[in-house]
Amino acid sequence: MKFTYYVKGFECESCARVISRVVSSFPGASLTEANQYTGAITIECEPEDEKQIIQAVREKGYSLSTQPLQTDYSAEKSPLENGKNYVLGLFEGKHGFQVEQSLLQATLLSFLLTIGAEVLASIILNIPLENYKWLFALSAVAVSANAFAVWHSIAYRKEFTCMNGMMVGMALGMMTGFMVGAVVAASNGMFVGSVVGMLFGMAIGAYTGYCCGIMGVLEGLIAGxxxxxxxxxxxxxxxxxxxxxFLFILFAACTVVLAGLSYMIWKEAGGREGKAKLPSGLNIVAANVAIGLILVLIMVYAPKGPLAWAGFGG
Known part of the structure; x- marks a missing residue:
């Protein structure tokens, strides 16, 4: 029996080969037709195998639908219009932005709590705040900016195409590793900064890229x-x-990149009610603050190299 589906993320012949291998792994099943221009694929298989085959294709990072994909490109809005709608929806409470609004609120709250926790920790642990105040502020920015994008990608990871997932893994691995490595190197030197930056970047990159399989994982690992x-x-x-x-300028630029990534996630997969899977706001805030405090402890107590900014002024 033949079944027709429409694949979002069907970019080229390589996608057809990937889907064909998945379908052919089921006895008696085959991909009889694949049109990369319309996204239509036709699968011939036993009716009882249909759901399993579709699930296997989705696990490869493709989003399937029984309805034809939007092909009227003249009706699509410009990137500028879409970007404006995203910003307005995020801050004005428009319908379809519930996930983004919840994340923004949790991120702002976790940023303030992280700053407060860092000040409290400096008092309790007798940390010379004069030496570390700017680095603590930068670490809070790094955690909050990356956390928003990471949680946003987690919310919609099941809706990503293979290309979306690879982009997310690469971008988050790159931004996380760069920002963490930069701020930790200022307090602890090149060795500790590189190691910690690599660990954070590779872990986040691999985790967020995992949604589209080994290619996404590798993209994330390499970027981190x-x-x-x-x-x-x-x-x-x-x-x-x-x-x-310079670090403040750099982190501002990285935040712009992460904002662009968040917009891409919303454009490609967002605004779909019932599709997003996100932990509670309390769990998100707690995780963000915990990671911020871990960075504080690393900056204060990890070994310091011969070249480090904290404690030397300027």
């Missing part, structure tokens, strides 16, 4: 590996040349 070292290296090279001012 490179960015952790590059972030630390950037800080060390600028130690004697307004490093803190």
């Amino acid at each position: 590996l490179m960015s952790g070292i590059m972030g630390a290296m950037t800080t060390i090279m600028l130690l004697n040349d307004h490093v803190i001012a």
Whole structure:
């Protein structure tokens, strides 16, 4: 029996080969037709195998529907209009932005709580806040900005195409590793900054890229590996040349990139009621603050190299 579905994320012949291999792994099943322009595929299989085959294709990172995909590109809005709608929906409480609004509220709250927890920790643990205040502020920015994008990707990861998932894994692995590596290197030097940046970047990159299989995992691992070292290296090279001012500029640029990634997630998979899977706001805030405090403990108590900013002024 033949079944027709429409695949979002059907980009080229390679996608057809991937889907064909998945379908052919079921006895007697085959992919009889695949049109990359309309996204239509026709599967010939036993009726009892249909659901299992569709689930297997979805696990490869493809979104399937029984309805034809939107092909009237003249009716699509421009990127500028979509970006404006996203910003307005995020801040004005428009319908279809519940996930994004909840995440924004949780992120802002966790940023404030992280700053408060860092100040409290400095009092309890007798940490010289004068030396660490700017680094603590930067670490709170790094955690909050990346956390918003990470939780946003987790909410819609089952709706991503293979290409979406690879982009998410690469971008989050790169931004997380770069920002964490840069701020930790300022307090602890090149070695610790590189190691910590790599660990955070590779872990986040692999986890968020896992939704589209091994390609997404590899994208995330490679991005985290490179960015952790590059972030630390950037800080060390600028130690004697307004490093803190540059880090604020750098983190602002990274936040713009993460905002663009969040927009991409919303455009490709967002606004679908009942599709998002997100933990409670309390769990999100607790996780964000916990990660912020872990970074504080690393910056204060991890070994310090011969070149580090914290404790030396400027």
